[in-house]
Amino acid sequence: MIKKILIVDDSPISIKIIKSCIPKDKDYELFDAADGQIGVEKYRELKPDLTFLDLTMPVMNGFQALEEILKFDQRAMVIILTADVQIKAIAKAHDLGAFSVLKKPPAKESVAAAIKEAEDALTERG
Structure with a gap:
């Protein structure tokens, strides 16, 4: 059962949009982080059930953050959210272990x- 959701994105507007898309009837606890490095730190601290992760961010990009999260927790459930829908980027995200x-x-x-x-x-x- 998913209770805690972490959203990692450098755009406050994107975070707001993602939060608005999450169903309100489930009482999810929502957390966010403004870059990949902070996202990895928050993942370790919170151990969320699900993470939404942007690919293009400062400090640590989404690919690097995904690798770090999965090193810490091989069973991490990570959904990549990206404007980069090139087949190469999508394939790399899946190869690294993204759920979708x-x-x-x-x-x-x-x-x-x-x-x-x-x-x-x-x-x-x-």
């Missing part, structure tokens, strides 16, 4: 569906 990739700006339905898929995958893992 969503295009920015996300549609409310795609975020809700991604959360549901993540919950189903977590339930299957046990």
Whole structure:
């Protein structure tokens, strides 16, 4: 069951948009971080059930942050949110261990569906 969600993005507007797309009926605890480095630190501190991660950020990009998060927690559930929808970037995100990739700006339905898929995958893992 997903309770805590971490959103890592350097754009306050993007964070606001993502938060607005997350279903309100589930009482999720929402946290955010403004770059990959802070995102990794918050991941270690909070151990969220799900992380939304942007790829293009200062200090530490999303690919680096994804690697660090998965070094810390191999079972981390990370959804990449990016405006870079090139096949190469999407393939790299999957190869590194991302659960899925969503295009920015996300549609409310795609975020809700991604959360549901993540919950189903977590339930299957046990």
